[in-house]
Amino acid sequence: MSSTTPLIDLFGKKFIIPHYQRGYRWEEQEVTELLDDIWNFMNTSNNGEFYCLQPIVVQKIAENEYNVLDGQQRLTTLYLILVYLEERRFEDGYNQELFTLNYETRDKCEKFLADRTFITTVDESNIDFQHICNSYRYIETWFSKHAGAKGKLIPILLDDNSLGNKNIRFIWYDVEQEKNPIDVFIRLNVGKIPLTDAELIKALLLQSDKYHPDDLKFNKMKLFEIATEWDTIEYTLQEEVFWYFLSNEENTKPTHIEFIFDAIANKILKEKKYFESKPLKHATFLILSAYLQDLITNDKKSRIDAVKHIWEMVIEYFEYYKEWFENRKLYHYIGYLIESKGSYIIDTLIKESKERTKKSFVTYLEGEIKDLIKINTKRKDASGNSIAVNLKDLCYENEDQKTNDKPLIIKILFLHNVIATLKSEKEKAKFPFNLYKKTKKNEKWSLEHIHAQKSENITKLEQQKSWLQDHIKSLTNTNDTQFDSVIKKMNIALKDDDLDKEEFNKMVSSVYSLINKISGITEKNTHQIDNLCLIDKNTNSQLNNSVFDVKREKIKKREVKGFYIPISSRNVFLKSYTDYPQNNAYWRLEDRTGYLKSLEEMYNYFVIEAVN
Structure with a gap:
């Protein structure tokens, strides 16, 4: 009516x-x-x-x-x-x-x-x-x-x-x-955007009118308990840090608990084959609905026991998530694997965790990480002989300029950041997978040459003058007489509103030529892993054409403004891997050596020590 x-x-x-x-x-x-x-x-x-x-x-x-x-x-x-x-x-x-x-x-x-x-x-x-x-x-x-x-x-x-x-x-x-109010509710909401599979499943599991009046009081108490636990799980999954630890995707759905139901439904579908192919709409709800009926009809469970069985599966998944999130080593290992391989591995991780001791499970995770970062590449030397590639040989751009090791370098540098956070005792820090993944989605991550590989042409007068101002300040602070002549030319150029393009490029080349000589940089080692770090593309675009000292200042300002700079990249520009650095203006051989040593220690632990 x-x-x-x-x-x-x-x-x-x-x-x-x-x-x-x-x-x-x-x-x-x-x-x-x-x-x-x-x-x-x-x-x-x-x-x-x-x-x-x-x-x-x-x-x-x-x-x-x-x-x-x-x-x-x-x-x-x-x-x-x-x-x-x-x-x-x-x-x-x-x-x-x-x-x-x-x-x-x-x-x-x-x-x-x-x-x-x-x-x-x-x-x-x-x-x-x-x-x-x-x-x-x-x-x-x-x-x-x-x-x-x-x-x-x-x-x-x-x-x-x-x-x-x-x-x-x-x-x-x-x-x-x-x-039946549940039937009316579902019929009213099917097709509306706000109704998710999780909400349909909630209606399916928590309807109390399916029970005999004699059992209704007890069963309603159990259903209320499930509803309360449901809200606790949903609230936890809504937390950004928790969510991005488990998932690589931004969840735009209003109900995050659907993440667990999706995992359960995919597992059930593999085992039960209720559908020849996964339904296009409301797949998770339809699979769970078929499973509930299967438990009642074929397994002879009462409805409340069938509901409890499904809910116990939800609780089991959630308890594993919580355990992993609260254990710092598991958090960092599993977070790295999920970001690298995707959330689909969670079922395998749960299976392995059930079958192994805690120590054995950690060893298993270290083996999975090893498989992701191990170098299996071989190259030909000058004589044409095939030789194994070591960590120090990984290159942004190989000599043939047709191949590169960028994907593997990114995996290794990402792991270096994760493990650096794990080793940090500062307030029991956790690697911010939420910031890393959100940056990856919005700005993307890129490999930054710590010592600039070479100058790209700067054609706009405003950018040329900005470059001159930054580098006059940096080179002046070195108190190195080698730069006196070029600093003098740069100061004159800074006042010229009709700056000649060729003259500007000569000054840039002079600066890089002197710094390359001081830093011991060659065309080949410019591209090697000990001269690379992870930086988001927006920051990267602001660092281009800048020497080490200028890059460090720009990164400091970016971080002060709230932009996320990974811990290892920050450590590089603070020279944290160098014992008593002699000079903070350049990225020198001693700095690359200290950085490479840190990378090798991490790499060798996972590839050689941990699994033996």
């Missing part, structure tokens, strides 16, 4: 959000759009017209008490708007008691809303409360930008259906009591 119902008719009623629904999730966009729509209606409509909100679908469970099957996000937001307007509502004579809301999975929800602490604080104790608090902030912000909106919107929101009133109304749809 459906009708149009003004908001005022909902006052005094109690609305329950069943446990099989997701919690409150509206963001600023949805809250603002609702207020904008109401505001536009107020400004453009005539008396007697009404603005129809999307349906609210309910099922009556007692007098003035309803389960909300659809429309809970809008209903909760309107409740928050009415709370915000309360003082002005009372002044204007709209002093009726509001409707109440209760999310079944939140045992303190009704009290939380009644106490209205969300007005002054942001409660982060669970994801629903946090979203509600945030939405209240969005409402405050909206009204601060719309002068007079408080008084003008109150009658639009709260006037009844009397002749001549203009107001907002719901399409009120009351589902017959004998209908």
Whole structure:
């Protein structure tokens, strides 16, 4: 049965959000759009017209008490708007008691809303409360930008259906009591963007009307326990550091627990073959649904035992994730492997962890890392003989200029950063896989020549003068008389607004020629691994054409501004791998030797020592 119902008719009623629904999730966009729509209606409509909100679908469970099957996000937001307007509502004579809301999975929800602490604080104790608090902030912000909106919107929101009133109304749809509310909920939401596989699975697992009345009380307690654990897992997976440890993908889905259900569904599909090929839509939900029915029909489990069996699988996955995340060595080893190979390896890691002792599992992980970084390349020497390539020989650009070792160098340098963080005792640091992966997605990672390989032509006058300013300062600070002549020419060039291109390139060549001589750099060793580090491409583009000293200053400024610089790359420009560096202006042989030694120690541990 459906009708149009003004908001005022909902006052005094109690609305329950069943446990099989997701919690409150509206963001600023949805809250603002609702207020904008109401505001536009107020400004453009005539008396007697009404603005129809999307349906609210309910099922009556007692007098003035309803389960909300659809429309809970809008209903909760309107409740928050009415709370915000309360003082002005009372002044204007709209002093009726509001409707109440209760999310079944939140045992303190009704009290939380009644106490209205969300007005002054942001409660982060669970994801629903946090979203509600945030939405209240969005409402405050909206009204601060719309002068007079408080008084003008109150009658639009709260006037009844009397002749001549203009107001907002719901399409009120009351589902017959004998209908299955879960079936109605799924049917209403299938095809809507907000409904995820995880939400469908939640409805599938947590419906309580499938049980005999004699068992209902006990089973509802178990289902409530699962719903509570569900929220804990979801909240943890929403944490950015935890999420990017496990996954290489940015999760745009509103429910992150789907990550676990996807893994379980893929495992089940391999074993059970419920479908010839994986379904294109709602695959995870369909596989879990088939598995639940299989457990009941073929394994002769009761429904509650079948649900508990599936939930125990979820808990098992999550417990492994937590154990790996909290153990620093496992966190760094597994995080490196997942970033390098993908999340699909998690099932194999769980299998190996079950079958091995903790020590043996660590050895297994070290062997997997070895397989990723071990050098199996051979090259021909000047006489045409085949020789094995060592770590020090890995090159950004090989002599034939048709091949390179870039992919392997990146794997090794990435591992060097991960292990450097693991070895750091500073506040038990963890490698920031979240920053590394987000940078990889947005800016990409590249290999930076620590001592610049060669100067690329700088043609724009502004860039030429910037280069001159940086390098005059750097070379002057060396107090090296070898640079006196070129510094003098650079100062003259800096004042020339019609700088000759060839003259500028000669100065650049002179600077590099002198520094190459001091640093012991040749064309060949410029490209070797002891002259390479990982830098994001945006930073890389700002370092091009700069000598070591200038690069260090630019990197320091980038890091101060909040840009992520990997720990080993930072250590390179701080010369942390050099014992008592004699000169900080250049990347010299002693610096490359210290850096290479650190790389070799790490490489030899995984390739030679750890697996023997």
